[in-house]
Amino acid sequence: xxxxxxxxxxxxxxxxxxxxxxxxxxxxxxxxxxxxxxxxxxxxxxxxxxxxxxxxxxxxxxxxxxxxxxxxxxxxxxxxxxxxxxxxxxxxxxxxxxxxxxxxxxxxxxxxxxxxxxxxxxxxxxxxxxxxxxxxx
Numbered sequence: 001x002x003x004x005x006x007x008x009x010x011x012x013x014x015x016x017x018x019x020x021x022x023x024x025x026x027x028x029x030x031x032x033x034x035x036x037x038x039x040x041x042x043x044x045x046x047x048x049x050x051x052x053x054x055x056x057x058x059x060x061x062x063x064x065x066x067x068x069x070x071x072x073x074x075x076x077x078x079x080x081x082x083x084x085x086x087x088x089x090x091x092x093x094x095x096x097x098x099x100x101x102x103x104x105x106x107x108x109x110x111x112x113x114x115x116x117x118x119x120x121x122x123x124x125x126x127x128x129x130x131x132x133x134x135x136x137x
Contacts, residue, residue, distance in 0.1 A: 006085045020078055027076035033119065037072060038065040040115045041108060051104055072112075 010016075030037070042061055045051040055061050071091070078084065095105060 003082045003085055006080065006088075010080070020080065023076045023078070027073060030072060030076060030116075034069045034072060036119075037112065037115050038068050041065075041068060041111050044111045045104065045108070054098065054100055054104065 042065055046055070046061070055064075074084065074087065
């Protein structure tokens with residue numbers, strides 16, 4: 001995967017350089033809520049026996065929570081360059097290597113969107129912002 005691929009995807013979903021600014025503002029809102037995001041995300045996964053089987057132990061879940069925080073910060077802060085593309089590709093390869101069923105990646109993104117929408121609907125930029133992170137995933 002390369003930067004050309006990212007630009008193609010961005011064009012497909014309509015992500016522009018203008019969309020990056022509100023994402024940085026979303027990060028300001030999100031940073032103090034990252035623990036809540038990770039608890040909501042992994043809490044939902046751990047409540048389901050099939051999803052729970054993906055995890056080896058609690059220590060792994062704690063490491064993954066930190067990884068999810070870094071992912072969320074990077075999605076909001078950019079830059080959306082070759083390094084960004086390579087990191088997204090690496091994350092995808094790891095998911096494949098561990099045999100993570102695709103349904104958990106898709107439902108995981110729904111959990112994140114739900115977290116954002118449940119807590120941020122009064123922010124004046126909410127509706128433009130809520131779609132943007134999902135254009136970059």
